[in-house]
Amino acid sequence: MKDLEQMLELLEQKRLYFLHYEKEMEALPLLPVEELDPCVQRGAILIEKIEELDSRLKQLAQQNGSLARSALHHDCDRSQLSADLGKLYDASMAVKAVASRILQNDATVRERIAFERDKALNSLKEMSQRSSSVASKYKRSAETGLSGALAEPKGKEV
Numbered sequence: 001m002k003d004l005e006q007m008l009e010l011l012e013q014k015r016l017y018f019l020h021y022e023k024e025m026e027a028l029p030l031l032p033v034e035e036l037d038p039c040v041q042r043g044a045i046l047i048e049k050i051e052e053l054d055s056r057l058k059q060l061a062q063q064n065g066s067l068a069r070s071a072l073h074h075d076c077d078r079s080q081l082s083a084d085l086g087k088l089y090d091a092s093m094a095v096k097a098v099a100s101r102i103l104q105n106d107a108t109v110r111e112r113i114a115f116e117r118d119k120a121l122n123s124l125k126e127m128s129q130r131s132s133s134v135a136s137k138y139k140r141s142a143e144t145g146l147s148g149a150l151a152e153p154k155g156k157e158v
Contacts, residue, residue: 001064001068001082001084001085001088002063002064003060003063003064004084004087004088006060007057007060007061007064007068007072007088007091008087008088008091010053010056010057010060011057011088011091011092011094011095012091013053014050014053014054014057014095015091015094015095015098017046017049017050017053018050018095018098018099018102019098020046021043021046021047021050021102022098022101022102022105024039024042024043024046025039025043025102025105025106025109026105027039028040028109028112028113029108029109029111029112033116036112036113036116040113057072067081067085068085068088071085071086071088071089071092072088072089072092073092074089074092074093074096076089078090
């Protein structure tokens, strides 16, 4: 297999990016609200890098045939693979293990983000209701003051 070393290097980089992403997302539920957006943005950058690596891996796998693709996607029996393809299979499995842990933590991350979103929406609704209330009170007082000022004074001639 001609691109084995390059594919193994890409898989190792992918595993390291996933580990970094996992660390970021594990911290997210405990972060103060003002640090959530920067954390999510850092995660998005890591995902972009992982997608770039995936694209390069896909190209190399296609160039190396169906056995390489099967090893990368675990669509075959590990014991039936050559030593080189076995290394590829194992490296891909190490990436998959980290990705699996990330998915297990995903529900907690989503709950925290949903909680903060709902909290912000409720605050906006309260502010909107208060604004409407203040505006209507102002309007009533302005109308009352205006109608009283325009009425002719009783008992006084001009």
